[in-house]
Amino acid sequence: xxxxxxxxxxxxxxxLLFLPLICILALLVKCTSRGPVLYxxxxxxxxxxxxxxxxxRTMSVGTPAVATHLLEDATNYLTPVGSLLRKxxxxxxxxxxxxxxxxxxxxxxxxxxxxxxxxxxxxSSCGVDILPPGLTGWAQINGRDEIPIPEKxxxxxxxxxxxxxxxxxxxxxxxLLKVIRSDNVSH
Numbered sequence: 001x002x003x004x005x006x007x008x009x010x011x012x013x014x015x016l017l018f019l020p021l022i023c024i025l026a027l028l029v030k031c032t033s034r035g036p037v038l039y040x041x042x043x044x045x046x047x048x049x050x051x052x053x054x055x056x057r058t059m060s061v062g063t064p065a066v067a068t069h070l071l072e073d074a075t076n077y078l079t080p081v082g083s084l085l086r087k088x089x090x091x092x093x094x095x096x097x098x099x100x101x102x103x104x105x106x107x108x109x110x111x112x113x114x115x116x117x118x119x120x121x122x123x124s125s126c127g128v129d130i131l132p133p134g135l136t137g138w139a140q141i142n143g144r145d146e147i148p149i150p151e152k153x154x155x156x157x158x159x160x161x162x163x164x165x166x167x168x169x170x171x172x173x174x175x176l177l178k179v180i181r182s183d184n185v186s187h
Contacts, residue, residue: 002165007106011099022093025056025085033079035061038094043111044120046132051103053111054094058082067113069145089179095135107168108134109156119149128156131163136175138162 015022026037039057042050042065059068063077071077078086085091098104104111111133112119123129134140139147139155147155159167 003105003168004102006165006168007099010106011096015096015100018093018096021090025081025090025093028081029056029079029085032081033057033060041065042114043133044114044116044129045103045111046130048120048124048129050114051098051111053098053103056085056091056094058085058091065113065115067116067145092135099135102132105132105134107137107159107171108132109137109159110134110140119153122149122153123156126153126157126160128153128160131156131160136171138171141171141174141178 029037035057037057038054039059040052040054043053045051058079059074059077059082060079064071068074075083082091095104099106108131109123109128112123120129137156138159139152142155143151159171
């Protein structure tokens with residue numbers, strides 16, 4: 001209950017604080033590339049239920065729906081402002097909506113793409129699938145896409161075992177530091 005209260009409170013405050021920036025970013029995306037401002041990605045949530053997760057669109061329309069690190073040359077697909085949005089993690093701001101409607105939490109395992117069956121199966125076998133997916137998480141701040149899936153799931157499992165209000169605050173603080181430094185960001 002405390003986690004959900006923190007999520008809703010922090011999402012509302014963040015939306016109010018970032019609303020001018022969100023509007024500017026939406027205009028930038030719209031004016032620099034054809035297609036919608038938001039990209040709605042089919043993701044796996046709590047109990048392996050699919051949900052639609054919004055992000056500012058950083059890739060050209062028609063880019064294959066796979067994890068960015070699996071694209072042969074992801075830079076070929078980036079929109080003119082895509083690299084900046086990814087480097088600063090500003091493409092994630094629309095996920096505040098997913099937190100408000102309870103599809104996501106601020107902290108939890110990052111939601112898998114619908115087609116990442118190896119990640120989904122391993123999380124399910126470890127019981128991690130009971131957690132709501134997060135805007136950030138323990139695996140996210142300990143390597144993001146650069147770590148192998150078994151290691152990522154081990155970190156997700158560690159989060160499941162250690163989860164607490166204090167641990168969530170620690171992860172949020174460390175995430176802020178990572179974003180400021182642009183650590184482990186895929187371009």
